[in-house]
Amino acid sequence: MYIQDINLSSLFVAEPGELYQSKINLNQWIEVLVDCPGSTDLYTYKLPEQLEIKPGDILTVPFGSQQVGAIAIRFLSQLPENLTPEQIREVEDVVSKSFFPSSYWQLLNRIAAYYYTPLIKVIRVALPPGLLGRSQRRLRLTPLGKNQDVSSNTAVFMSPTAQQVIQLLQKTPSGDYSYYYIQQKIKSAYRGTRELIRLGLAENYLEPPKINQPKLQKAVTLLDNNEEDLTPRQKEIIEVLKRQGGELWQTELLQTCSTSTSTLKALEKKGYVVIEEREKLRREQNPSVAGDQAKSLTAAQSQALETIKTLNQFTQVLLHGVTGSGKTEVYLQAIAPLLNQGQSALVLVPEIGLTPQLTDRFRARFGNKVQVYHSALADGERYDTWRQMFTGEPQVVIGTRSAIFAPLPNLGIIILDEEHDSSFKQDAPIPTYHARTVAQWRAELENCPLILGSATPSLESWVSVRNPETPPPSPLPASDEGGQEHIYISLPERINSKPLPPVEIVDMRHELKAGNRSIFSRSLQTALEELKANKQQGILFIHRRGHSTFVSCRSCGYVLECPNCDVSLAYHHVEAGAAELLRCHYCNYGRSHPPHCPECSSPYLKFFGSGTQRVSQELNRQFPHLKLIRFDSDTTRNKGAHRNLITKFANGEADLLVGTQMLTKGLDLPQVTLVGVVAADGLLHLSDYRANERTFQTLTQVAGRAGRGEDPGRVIIQTYTPEHPVIEAVKTHDYQSFCDAELAEREALNYPPFGRLILLRLSSLDPIQVQNTAQIIATNFSEQTGFEILGPAPASILRVANRYRWQILLKFAPDALPNLPDWGEIRALCPASVSLTIDVDPINIM
Ligand SMILES: Nc1ncnc2c1ncn2[C@@H]1O[C@H](COP(=O)(O)OP(=O)(O)OP(=O)(O)O)[C@@H](O)[C@H]1O
Ligand SMILES: [Zn+2]
Numbered sequence: 001m002y003i004q005d006i007n008l009s010s011l012f013v014a015e016p017g018e019l020y021q022s023k024i025n026l027n028q029w030i031e032v033l034v035d036c037p038g039s040t041d042l043y044t045y046k047l048p049e050q051l052e053i054k055p056g057d058i059l060t061v062p063f064g065s066q067q068v069g070a071i072a073i074r075f076l077s078q079l080p081e082n083l084t085p086e087q088i089r090e091v092e093d094v095v096s097k098s099f100f101p102s103s104y105w106q107l108l109n110r111i112a113a114y115y116y117t118p119l120i121k122v123i124r125v126a127l128p129p130g131l132l133g134r135s136q137r138r139l140r141l142t143p144l145g146k147n148q149d150v151s152s153n154t155a156v157f158m159s160p161t162a163q164q165v166i167q168l169l170q171k172t173p174s175g176d177y178s179y180y181y182i183q184q185k186i187k188s189a190y191r192g193t194r195e196l197i198r199l200g201l202a203e204n205y206l207e208p209p210k211i212n213q214p215k216l217q218k219a220v221t222l223l224d225n226n227e228e229d230l231t232p233r234q235k236e237i238i239e240v241l242k243r244q245g246g247e248l249w250q251t252e253l254l255q256t257c258s259t260s261t262s263t264l265k266a267l268e269k270k271g272y273v274v275i276e277e278r279e280k281l282r283r284e285q286n287p288s289v290a291g292d293q294a295k296s297l298t299a300a301q302s303q304a305l306e307t308i309k310t311l312n313q314f315t316q317v318l319l320h321g322v323t324g325s326g327k328t329e330v331y332l333q334a335i336a337p338l339l340n341q342g343q344s345a346l347v348l349v350p351e352i353g354l355t356p357q358l359t360d361r362f363r364a365r366f367g368n369k370v371q372v373y374h375s376a377l378a379d380g381e382r383y384d385t386w387r388q389m390f391t392g393e394p395q396v397v398i399g400t401r402s403a404i405f406a407p408l409p410n411l412g413i414i415i416l417d418e419e420h421d422s423s424f425k426q427d428a429p430i431p432t433y434h435a436r437t438v439a440q441w442r443a444e445l446e447n448c449p450l451i452l453g454s455a456t457p458s459l460e461s462w463v464s465v466r467n468p469e470t471p472p473p474s475p476l477p478a479s480d481e482g483g484q485e486h487i488y489i490s491l492p493e494r495i496n497s498k499p500l501p502p503v504e505i506v507d508m509r510h511e512l513k514a515g516n517r518s519i520f521s522r523s524l525q526t527a528l529e530e531l532k533a534n535k536q537q538g539i540l541f542i543h544r545r546g547h548s549t550f551v552s553c554r555s556c557g558y559v560l561e562c563p564n565c566d567v568s569l570a571y572h573h574v575e576a577g578a579a580e581l582l583r584c585h586y587c588n589y590g591r592s593h594p595p596h597c598p599e600c601s602s603p604y605l606k607f608f609g610s611g612t613q614r615v616s617q618e619l620n621r622q623f624p625h626l627k628l629i630r631f632d633s634d635t636t637r638n639k640g641a642h643r644n645l646i647t648k649f650a651n652g653e654a655d656l657l658v659g660t661q662m663l664t665k666g667l668d669l670p671q672v673t674l675v676g677v678v679a680a681d682g683l684l685h686l687s688d689y690r691a692n693e694r695t696f697q698t699l700t701q702v703a704g705r706a707g708r709g710e711d712p713g714r715v716i717i718q719t720y721t722p723e724h725p726v727i728e729a730v731k732t733h734d735y736q737s738f739c740d741a742e743l744a745e746r747e748a749l750n751y752p753p754f755g756r757l758i759l760l761r762l763s764s765l766d767p768i769q770v771q772n773t774a775q776i777i778a779t780n781f782s783e784q785t786g787f788e789i790l791g792p793a794p795a796s797i798l799r800v801a802n803r804y805r806w807q808i809l810l811k812f813a814p815d816a817l818p819n820l821p822d823w824g825e826i827r828a829l830c831p832a833s834v835s836l837t838i839d840v841d842p843i844n845i846m
């Protein structure tokens, strides 16, 4: 039992089974999550003697005047102070045992404990929206019940109520009604239903919630029959059905045959077909992809694959392969045999933006065994995909962060692609989980291998293979069990020994001295000129979206700011004729661009800094013959936009792809020979201990998009600080020396991956109250030992969306399990107007 080891004020969670059996008499009560819209509280119920209940079971409980579904969360041995035993009602029944398999339940509990989050909040992240909407409890006849003769003289063993209930059910073809309906029809039906269940004549089940009712659609199925009495028209329809394998959706059949429903009905009457409602799964619709075959592997790839294939228990593998080394092919070939053995695979990727290309590769290999799961899916799609995973059919789930909760019962492997990516970490709302950490626990609980793949591994993962004694983040004391291993696999070369592209660093100070005032260096200008001539394509990376980062008055220096946040407004101008907009990138506030300075009325407003729009405009001006596609969060807002833009570019409809962060990841386009970074400095100068790591990763990844095809690539990075060690390391593709230098600094300052951080974020509409609260909490901490307190300090942007933000950073020494503060006590120090988020292992400390 790991949970007792830490100081958990708000939670005491039983591990399924164990505690229940050992302390059966201690636990008289259970807290449940009630399946009722908007309800987020836990309610306490009494455990009935005759029912065996475990956390994770689906129950029915009385709630107000009704019976509702509920999930059993945790046992209580003591009643909460405000409740007396007389007030507590009993759990009515268990509808579904172990809805969550025990390992899954343990995972959710572990997350709740490690990230100091009430379990219910973890459950809400894990389950698709709507699953906990109001669902309906129903009663249906078993096959035995359907055939039970209940004329009054044969069913003497049944009570009159039970007879009434079974007769009612037998009247419907499906033998199935909601409890609500049965109770309306028959007085005190409840006793009768229990009796039927005991006799094995009926069973309980929980119907999925109404709002997400699976979509039903009419399907036409061909029946075997000798075709004698058919009209030529009807024969035609039967032929079409035969060609389609005997089954089609009615709408499709109507369309294909240009026929009417009455014609189909006539066929049904003659007994040639059946028309029935069938569930149509709502899954993300994607253009079909041509199938492909496993590639014959390079020596390094096959070595990697052989190692991975031997793993049949929990092992963490760092697959460190340079950009373009063929990591994806290794994933694909590692997954294939698992599917054949009836197991499933979970593949996590950082962002939707790069999912289409990757999912296509998986679809090409595994067809409809591939499911895509991410939070941008519509609720219905999410819900159906989730249920599809629940079936246990061997499948591959590809998704973003929250897909780590995919309820795959028979997991054979977990893969995190681009494992260094910070989008695997959730900053808000709680739980502030890192999908990599959760993946480690999940792989451990499922006893399957975890593959972390990257060309630029996170320092955490790097240290864990270099220095396997560093325990993975866990509230557990490191376990001594054998078999826990960390393995390092390297793919040091690109496919077919293609070289990594040479990286040219351009000192922008020299450009200015030489009289070049353009945002493009002479070197980049020449390279852009050559693109068209050589029929090649390029990628330009810009750190920011929008046009200019701020607008200021040349006469008085006034800077236009967001009224809700302490930041300047960014200038957005899409095209000539379109409205000129000023927008806040923090709260999305927008206003039109004023013709005059609001302060001094001067007409001379000037733009500073450059974003994707500004660069695109500049390109249009200087290189009018180059066709561009802008790829940033402004142009990819609509569903499918990522795919469309990338497809257009891949088809050669543009020469240049101009974009932010999102184009650095995973793009594999052989025609791209040139990669330009307009200004590397914006990345470097972020005030955060991870700035170097993030810059190295981003620049190396973006550089890695060049020269993946036949033609050699080149990379041009513009900067004002060419001597910066990170820039040097990117230039020489030297991950190792970057790591050594960076790790030495981190170790000296006790930063992760050596020390541990916990960030307390406080925010309030009241500037004084939040500051005072931060001060009080920090003072309270100062009496405790085992960690260092940094702050309280205002967040780097004090006010966002009118909330004032303060933070306190706690830094724990690397050795031993830290003596954690009592979070309940800390929370109690916060007045209602101040909200507190505890971010464990924070990534964004700004
Ligand atoms: N054994 C192989 N033989 C031929 N081509 C291969 C082989 N393995 C992979 N490739 C091709 O090489 C290209 C690069 O592979 P992939 O995209 O998997 O690299 P990666 O390591 O994931 O790169 P990055 O980290 O930059 O995303 C792809 O087009 C892929 O189809
Ligand atoms: Zn002014």
Ligand SMILES: [Zn+2]
Residues within 6 Å of the ligand: 562, 563, 564, 565, 584, 585, 586, 587, 588, 589, 800, 801
């Ligand atoms: Zn704002």
